[in-house]
């Protein structure tokens with residue numbers, strides 16, 4: 482039986498497709514390629530020795546989803562597809578609400594029409610909002626600070642209500658913390674379009690000479706060194722968390738939510754200096770003003786996933802930095818490198 486990965490050609494989706502294929506699942510990828518390259522799935526197919534189907538299409542277009550369900554025996558879905566840039570969501574809220582909520586609603590309608598009753602949803606720690614004690618637990622109150630976060634919050638609520646209405650539906654909500662790193666082959670990785678918003682890809686591009694220096698957004702936070710603290714999780718640990726979630730969805734009904742994080746917070750400077758040490762590099766940086774909307778500290782309590790999913794992270798910050806750099810140094814221009822050589 483097949484597992485549909487919406488948005489599966491993206492950073493987390495492609496790593497999850499690799500993990501599932503290696504575990505004997507049959508991933509089928511639907512992606513509109515607005516923020517992903519088909520090269521990612523070509524490489525996953527090469528790495529796994531399995532032909533992973535990639536269908537170009539959009540979750541907000543019912544006929545695109547219908548075509549996939551008509552062609553493949555989909556019995557589980559992992560829903561990654563969605564717009565995900567926090568800053569962009571503030572500038573374009575209606576586009577974010579329309580796209581991300583339409584995708585979730587349309588997907589659920591098509592799943593119901595085809596008797597597909599198991600869904601894993603790509604949510605985010607951003608739904609916890611600010612002013613929370615640490616570590617974050619799944620039972621904590623929610624509240625978002627940007628439209629992107631609200632679309633995750635609202636999609637969670639849509640899925641909860643769908644699960645309440647249909648007792649045969651199995652819904653697993655996964656709240657990611659900060660995914661970083663790449664598969665150990667260096668063949669697939671994070672390939673942000675334009676100037677990276679996130680810390681690790683920015684560091685990698687400075688190290689590669691594509692960007693001049695890192696701007697550290699504030700060193701006056703109430704943390705051990707004044708810079709922001711986050712729960713960085715290796716993308717392969719995150720991918721394995723999705724495998725565990727699929728197995729849980731297969732064995733249970735109802736709605737469950739899980740934090741996917743390490744439970745350990747590292748600061749910007751912790752990550753920067755680890756990156757320099759494990760890769761033998763210097764990364765120039767300057768202290769810049771705080772970034773609006775940033776919080777001082779955010780990290781997970783991952784105990785529930787350990788107990789119910791029998792999953793916990795295995796890879797260290799050293800592994801995250803080493804694997805991120807291998808991808809960047811082997812692919813200076815991301816997936817475009819391949820297209821250029823193909824041209």
Ligand code: WQD
Pocket residue numbers: 565567604605606607657658659660678679680681683695696697698699708709710711749772775
């Ligand atoms: C991490 C730390 C910055 C860039 C975001 C989204 C969240 C989720 C993960 C989707 C912070 C600092 C960053 C830079 C810096 N995405 N930083 N210089 O903001 O924790 O989370 O990505 O679900 O929804 O909000 O991640 O990597 O942007 O920032 O100093 O050039 O690095 O201030 O302390 P963030 P990030």
